[in-house]
Structures are given as C-alpha cells and as structure tokens.
Amino acid sequence: MNNGSSGRDLADDLRREFERYAPGERLPASRALVERHGVGPGTLSRAMARLVAEGLVVTRPGAGSYRAGEPARGPARDTSWQEVALDAGPEAGGIARGVDDSGFIATLAPAPAGVVSLHGGYPHASLRPDRELAAAAGRAARRPGAWGSPPLEGVAELRDWFAREIDGASLDGSQVLVAAGGQSALATALRALAPPGSPVLVESPTYPGLLAIARALGMRPVPVPVDGDGLRVELLVEAFAATRARVLVCQPLFHNPTGAVLSGERRAGVLRAAREAGAFVVEDDYARRLSHTDAPPPPPPLIADDRHGTVVHVHSLTKAASPGLRVGALAARGPVLRRLRAVQVVDSLFVPGVLQETVLELVGSPAWGRHLRALAEGLTRRRTAVAAALLERAPLVEPVFRPGGYQVWVRLRDGTDEDAVAGAALRAGVKVAAGRPFFPGEPPAPYLRLAYANTSGPREAAEGVARLAGVLP
Ligand SMILES: Cc1ncc(COP(=O)(O)O)c(C=O)c1O
Known part of the structure; x- marks a missing residue:
C-alpha cells in the first residue's frame, strides 16, 4: 500500500516494480495498480505519464501498458534472409550451427534493482580489489x-x-x-x-x-x-x-x-x-x-x-x-x-x-595477499549466513556446503518445478539459478544454485534465503 502517495513517490515504486518485467511484457492493469497502491486514478495516470516520458513504459490505447522494448533505431528492414543464410549450405555438414547461449547468459544477467542476487559467476563488488x-x-x-x-x-x-x-x-x-x-x-x-x-x-x-x-x-x-x-x-x-x-x-x-x-x-x-x-x-x-x-x-x-x-x-x-x-x-x-x-x-x-x-x-x-585473505573471509561469512538461514527457514531442502567456491547447490524435493520456484523467487525479490542449464543431459532431480558470493554481505545473503524460503513449496 502506498496511501497518500504523490505521483512522484508512486512513480518510484512502479519503476522498481516494472524493471522486473521483460521488455515488451504486459504490465498489470490500471485497476489492479490503483487497488494495490491505494491511490486514485489521477495519481496513477500522473505516475504512468512520468514513466512513459522516461521511456520505461509504453501505453497502447485499448490494449493496456507494456514495459518498453529496446528502442528502435531507424526504419525496420526485412532481415529474414539471414535466417536462411545462417543455417543453410552444404558446408554445414549436418552440424548444427546455432549458438545456444541461453543457459549461460541466464547466469550472467544482472539482477534488477532491489532484488538480492544469489546468482551469477563473480564475487560482489565489495569483494573485489x-x-x-x-x-x-x-x-x-x-x-x-x-x-x-x-x-x-x-x-x-x-x-x-x-x-x-x-x-x-x-x-x-x-x-x-x-x-x-x-x-x-x-x-x-x-x-x-x-x-x-x-x-x-x-x-x-x-x-x-x-x-x-x-x-x-x-x-x-x-x-x-x-x-x-x-x-x-x-x-x-x-x-x-x-x-x-x-x-x-x-x-x-x-x-x-x-x-x-x-x-x-x-x-x-x-x-x-x-x-x-x-x-x-x-x-x-x-x-x-x-x-x-x-x-x-x-x-x-x-x-x-x-x-x-x-x-x-x-x-x-x-x-x-x-x-x-x-x-x-x-x-x-x-x-x-x-x-x-x-x-x-x-x-x-x-x-x-x-x-x-x-x-x-x-x-x-602487497595488496594482493591482503585482498586474497579478505576474499576468503568474505566468502566464508556469506556461506555461513546462507547455511544458517537455510537450516532455519527451509529445513526440507538438501544443501551441500563446501569450504570453497562461491555457491551452494541445493536439491529440491522430487517433483518440484525449479523454474517455477526461480520465477516466484525473482518476483519475491531474490534471483537464483535453476539447475537445468547445468546438466548436459536429463537432470536426475530439481536443483537450485545459490551464488552467495554475489551478495553485499552476510546480512543480504540471509535476506535472500528468507525471500526464497517464502516461495519454496
Ligand atoms: C567453472 C567455471 N569455469 C570457467 C569460467 C569462466 O570464467 P572466466 O572466463 O571469467 O575466467 C567460469 C565462470 O563462471 C566458471 O564458473
């Protein structure tokens, strides 16, 4: 609720909310936003007008509001010939030429603002020299x-x-x-x-x-x-x-x-x-x-x-x-x-x-040795916080902690839809990686990877686990 919000406060709240939508995705209807934020239609339309002016939102009369897509540069041309050129030709020799980066890119995409990142392959800026x-x-x-x-x-x-x-x-x-x-x-x-x-x-x-x-x-x-x-x-x-x-x-x-x-x-x-x-x-x-x-x-x-x-x-x-x-x-x-x-x-x-x-x-x-010690300590403190939070808040999952690396691999109960859990977690404000992209073949069970090194500290790491625990089935 956002009782008595001005258009400016509401625009800030909505900006944070809409940044979690993919470009082109449909945004909630005005009626739902008015109810959820406890504001009048006039306040909502002033806030939406700000976001339209910023280029975050596009409104289509009669069809609703959408998260803006990538800005178009110049007139659209027909590039469909490329679809043929990229895969045709005898020289392909039956070997698929497409480059599937989806599982990989998913582990690199930054978390939206306000979302705790238990995700990604590199330590947080606070752990960098x-x-x-x-x-x-x-x-x-x-x-x-x-x-x-x-x-x-x-x-x-x-x-x-x-x-x-x-x-x-x-x-x-x-x-x-x-x-x-x-x-x-x-x-x-x-x-x-x-x-x-x-x-x-x-x-x-x-x-x-x-x-x-x-x-x-x-x-x-x-x-x-x-x-x-x-x-x-x-x-x-x-x-x-x-x-x-x-x-x-x-x-x-x-x-x-x-x-x-x-x-x-x-x-x-x-x-x-x-x-x-x-x-x-x-x-x-x-x-x-x-x-x-x-x-x-x-x-x-x-x-x-x-x-x-x-x-x-x-x-x-x-x-x-x-x-x-x-x-x-x-x-x-x-x-x-x-x-x-x-x-x-x-x-x-x-x-x-x-x-x-x-x-x-x-x-x-000499800074290098000091940095490596600080990194080891920072990783240890984050791991310990995640272990305690998982034990307290999600006793049914099976994490395996190791005294090295930057992540914990968590087995979910059989039959859990790990993508649904990762999606719900993102909406609840924590980004985690579903296990599927880590398997070259069929996964034997559902998993999540929690990359605790990506958090700003033990407190944020534990907060991420609390948000995740709230959406675990
Ligand atoms: C197991 C493993 N190998 C290699 C890499 C590649 O890392 P970089 O190219 O940054 O050295 C990564 C990055 O996440 C990794 O997790």
Whole structure:
C-alpha cells in the first residue's frame, strides 16, 4: 500500500516494480495498480505519464501498458534472409550451427534493482580489489611497451608467474600461454583438442558456459556423473569406452555447481582412465583462489600428478580479482602446446599487453595477499549466513556446503518445478539459478544454485534465503 502517495513517490515504486518485467511484457492493469497502491486514478495516470516520458513504459490505447522494448533505431528492414543464410549450405555438414547461449547468459544477467542476487559467476563488488586494480592499471598503462604488441604467448614475466602459481606442477614459463580468461582458454582447448562432431566428456552437472562452448563448436557433450567426491571414475571408464572420446573436461577443485573436490583416489583413477583412452583431460581450475578460511589446504592441481602430458590446465584470475581483468592461462606439456598457441593466435592474436602488465602490477603488490585473505573471509561469512538461514527457514531442502567456491547447490524435493520456484523467487525479490542449464543431459532431480558470493554481505545473503524460503513449496 502506498496511501497518500504523490505521483512522484508512486512513480518510484512502479519503476522498481516494472524493471522486473521483460521488455515488451504486459504490465498489470490500471485497476489492479490503483487497488494495490491505494491511490486514485489521477495519481496513477500522473505516475504512468512520468514513466512513459522516461521511456520505461509504453501505453497502447485499448490494449493496456507494456514495459518498453529496446528502442528502435531507424526504419525496420526485412532481415529474414539471414535466417536462411545462417543455417543453410552444404558446408554445414549436418552440424548444427546455432549458438545456444541461453543457459549461460541466464547466469550472467544482472539482477534488477532491489532484488538480492544469489546468482551469477563473480564475487560482489565489495569483494573485489577495485581500488588496487585501478592503481595497478594506471602504473601498467605507463610501463614501456604497454600499448605495443606483446609476445604472442604472453609477457614472459607473467608466464613465469603463472608457472609458479600452478603449484607443485614443476612447470616453467615456456609451458604456459597467457589467455583472455577461463572462458576463452576453455574454448581454445576444446577447439585445439577435438574436431567438430566429436564427443567431449563433461561432468554432470557442470558449468553451463562449458556446455555452450562445446555445442557452439559442434561437439557433443557427454555427461559423466559427479558425486560428493567428484567424477565417478567407473562411469568415466564406461563413457570413454562407449564414445571413444579423446577429451574430458573437469573441475577437480570446488566443482561448479556442486562444490565437490575430487578425492585423492579418484585423481589417480581419472588420469589412468584418460591415459588408457589416449585422451586429454582439460582441468578447469577456476576456484583455486576461492578457498574459505576454514578449508583444509587444497590439493595441488591435477597437472601436478601428470608427467605424460595428459592434462591441459586452465587457470583464471577473473574470479579472484575481477571479471574485467580478463587474464588467465593455459598450461600443458608436449606438442599440444603448439596447437593451443595456434588456435589462440588465429582466434584473437594476443591478450592486450596493458592487461598483462596490470596483472603483474597487482599480484606483485602487497595488496594482493591482503585482498586474497579478505576474499576468503568474505566468502566464508556469506556461506555461513546462507547455511544458517537455510537450516532455519527451509529445513526440507538438501544443501551441500563446501569450504570453497562461491555457491551452494541445493536439491529440491522430487517433483518440484525449479523454474517455477526461480520465477516466484525473482518476483519475491531474490534471483537464483535453476539447475537445468547445468546438466548436459536429463537432470536426475530439481536443483537450485545459490551464488552467495554475489551478495553485499552476510546480512543480504540471509535476506535472500528468507525471500526464497517464502516461495519454496
Ligand atoms: C567453472 C567455471 N569455469 C570457467 C569460467 C569462466 O570464467 P572466466 O572466463 O571469467 O575466467 C567460469 C565462470 O563462471 C566458471 O564458473
């Protein structure tokens, strides 16, 4: 209720409400708005006129009001020919050419104003070293050669730093390629290792961005289930035998979305299975710097256990530093390095030198260690708040908490419609991710992923859970 609202107050309330509608979606009827906000029709029409003037609302006489769509630029032309051109032609060779980014994009879309985000793949701004990054970028931009072309494989000093960061693997800088973040490194690895049309073994569930890459490259992601100890090795052996796949992609540390850590015994099993199949293992080590303060020391990366060149290691700084610092690395042993380099150079030449220099400035300053400790603490406090709130408010769901990563994977009761829950949650003011896009095949049960790192702090994280609990069946 908004008794006695002026047109201006009401416009503010309505703006917040309408921002949760998709462009083009029909807005509630005037009568419903008058009743809900306790205002007269005159006040409502003044507020609506403001929102029309702002470009948020369009009214169609006799048909109601709508959230405005994207503004049209210039006269509409007939572009239907593109639908034929994008998919026709013998060169498509029976491989679907559409790029399905829907599951992936859903995890990246920002939450509307006033909505708590338990959603998305990057820590909240309050967990980022933005000030230190700005200072590092300023110094980097003035370094000699920062704006020229760097070596194609990356700046030597940064390659050496990554080689040391990939702890226990005894790599040197010549076995490292600087990449433009994890997503780009994964795409390079898949394109280098498997031809279009081939199967690629992936964890089930897994990161939707990986599924999007495999499908965009015309590959067939084949699910291998994950449990509390990571990949199920006996099923991996079966999947290699059944598909003859030459690539497995896995996240041994704080797997997204389940948070599982591959157990010691299974690490050996995964490497053995891949070696026997003559296959590569792409190790997506996205969460190496997201260990919580109560976590035991994390196991070394899988590439540290490998002396045969089986593992292609992917490392990224975006989660620990900032999504805007799109710098990561690919590390490998053997001739595969040349292939990786060729694919990366053909696709994107090199990672901007100024960004590479920014990383060197950042990680070389004492602020980096302080930031990593603050990040670990911030993640731990948010996780603890979400765990307590779920236990208190939603005792029937089955969350599995891990002392690392940025999310919790929550199993809902069988038969729950996870999309309906995620939709109702958004209307109640909290954004969560439904489980479906994380599965390469049929999901065994309904799930939600709650990315608590995205909240401004433990209080907001607990508030998000309270809003979610209110709509759980
Ligand atoms: C498991 C996993 N791998 C890779 C990425 C890609 O991250 P970036 O390209 O920002 O390094 C993400 C991002 O959410 C992720 O969750």
